[in-house]
Amino acid sequence: MTASLHSASGPARRTVVAAAGAAGLAVALTACGGSDDDASSSPVESGTSGGAPDDGGGGGAAGGAPLARTADIPEGGGKVFADRKVVVTQPSAGEFKAFSATCTHQGCAVKSVADGVINCPCHNSDFSITDGSVRGGPATKPLPAVEITVSGDSITLA
Structure with missing residues (x-):
């Protein structure tokens, strides 16, 4: 028994x-913020598809106020503007790109730009500074582009 x-x-x-x-x-x-589907329906991504002008979906940061000076963005690197939910990169001299700072994996905020990649620390997804494409990690979708305007030495969200 x-x-x-x-x-x-x-x-x-x-x-x-x-x-x-x-x-x-x-x-x-x-x-960690949900699933891949949650990130794909975020307001940041909604106004940036297909290269169309940003309709203000960049986290409420659109319109006129300077985001940065061109000298603030290192060549071959970039800078994350967490308060504006955008990351600005300079893949080559004088070429500036901007992407959503919200990781497409589970919605975490990307934190750093180094060695040609934008890094999300939550699960170590890496994205290209040139086009936002996935370079590694669990993310499967690129960071959506955000439209910026470079005028003289000033960078603004479009």
């Missing part, structure tokens, strides 16, 4: 441990 009680408690313990692990995973995934 002791043997049957002992063996009956084994599967129940495994079930409890497995359920606790699944609950922890669900909490961790929820904390």
